[in-house]
Amino acid sequence: MNAPQRPAAPQSGTTSPDSIPTFADLAADPDIAPLLDFEPVPRSHAKANGWTADMQRMFIAWLAYYGSPTNACDELGKARSGIDKVYKSDGADSFRASWDAAIALAERRRIDALATRPGGAGARRAPTLSRVPAPLSAQLDVNGNAQQPGQVLNEYDEWEDEASYLRRAEEAKDSIGNKLVRSRRLYLMSISPDPLKRAAFEILTELPVDWALAEKMEPQPFEPWTRTNAHEPDMVLTAESGWSWGEIGYGPDKKAQLRAAINADRAERGLPPIEQEEA
Numbered sequence: 001m002n003a004p005q006r007p008a009a010p011q012s013g014t015t016s017p018d019s020i021p022t023f024a025d026l027a028a029d030p031d032i033a034p035l036l037d038f039e040p041v042p043r044s045h046a047k048a049n050g051w052t053a054d055m056q057r058m059f060i061a062w063l064a065y066y067g068s069p070t071n072a073c074d075e076l077g078k079a080r081s082g083i084d085k086v087y088k089s090d091g092a093d094s095f096r097a098s099w100d101a102a103i104a105l106a107e108r109r110r111i112d113a114l115a116t117r118p119g120g121a122g123a124r125r126a127p128t129l130s131r132v133p134a135p136l137s138a139q140l141d142v143n144g145n146a147q148q149p150g151q152v153l154n155e156y157d158e159w160e161d162e163a164s165y166l167r168r169a170e171e172a173k174d175s176i177g178n179k180l181v182r183s184r185r186l187y188l189m190s191i192s193p194d195p196l197k198r199a200a201f202e203i204l205t206e207l208p209v210d211w212a213l214a215e216k217m218e219p220q221p222f223e224p225w226t227r228t229n230a231h232e233p234d235m236v237l238t239a240e241s242g243w244s245w246g247e248i249g250y251g252p253d254k255k256a257q258l259r260a261a262i263n264a265d266r267a268e269r270g271l272p273p274i275e276q277e278e279a
Contacts, residue, residue: 026061035060035102039094041086051078051086059083060098067106068174069099071167088221100219103178110175180244181223184234187243188214190254205234 026032038060040053051059055076062072073080087096140146142157151159191197192215202209207222214220229235238244242254263273 021065023058023061026065031105032061032064035064035098038098041089041092041095051082056086056095060102063099064102064105066171067103067110068171070170070174096219107175107178180230180235183244184238185217187238187241189217190241190243201237204237207234
């Protein structure tokens with residue numbers, strides 16, 4: 001699909017509500033435009049207000065902007081369940097590839113924005129989902145600003161619009177979920193050559209794994225409508241094997257081992273080491 005040449009849309013996560021781009025802006029973004037050139041998923045009995053080819057492309061554009069399927073659906077005024085059905089439909093391989101690439105683009109831009117903002121990525125704490133908004137009796141935030149109608153005190157002790165606060169919380173959950181999914185893909189790749197471990201995983205988790213995809217670390221057919229949960233058997237097995245993201249792994253740190261091997265190879269080729277991903 002050929003998009004008109006227009007200024008690139010702002011990077012995901014860097015704009016205020018007043019500067020959110022239009023779909024035309026996103027379609028003109030040189031990184032997002034190629035993601036829209038996928039084969040739309042055929043929809044039987046398609047409705048005018050359903051997940052048509054154009055609507056699927058709009059979803060991918062907003063997914064690349066937000067990095068969150070839920071927020072992308074909200075932008076289009078649609079329920080998340082509908083696009084999940086599109087994702088798992090027959091003939092959705094091209095759409096699924098664009099979906100994964102859109103999330104990867106949003107995550108990469110988020111990391112780039114954190115790395116380049118004043119003070120660096122560690123300048124402020126990451127959003128926390130457990131923060132309880134301050135009572136209305138609280139008048140001033142850490143900067144001495146008074147509370148305005150519709151605002152809550154966020155994790156930085158600053159007043160923030162409640163809708164923005166809740167949106168960021170949802171984005172944080174999606175980001176954590178994406179990291180857990182990538183950890184599970186690493187684990188499935190590591191056990192794919194072993195038929196006994198494959199059988200054990202399928203019996204314990206009851207997940208229909210495509211091991212040919214697992215061997216290549218590609219998305220599984222049950223993603224993404226099966227929500228990741230650290231307490232479910234698949235994630236417990238991933239953690240105990242040392243492939244989990246963050247501090248929840250129980251076994252040897254397989255990611256650290258893999259990173260060390262990659263850095264050793266890069267050092268031999270005169271390349272700088274890769275750094276550990278920020279939590």
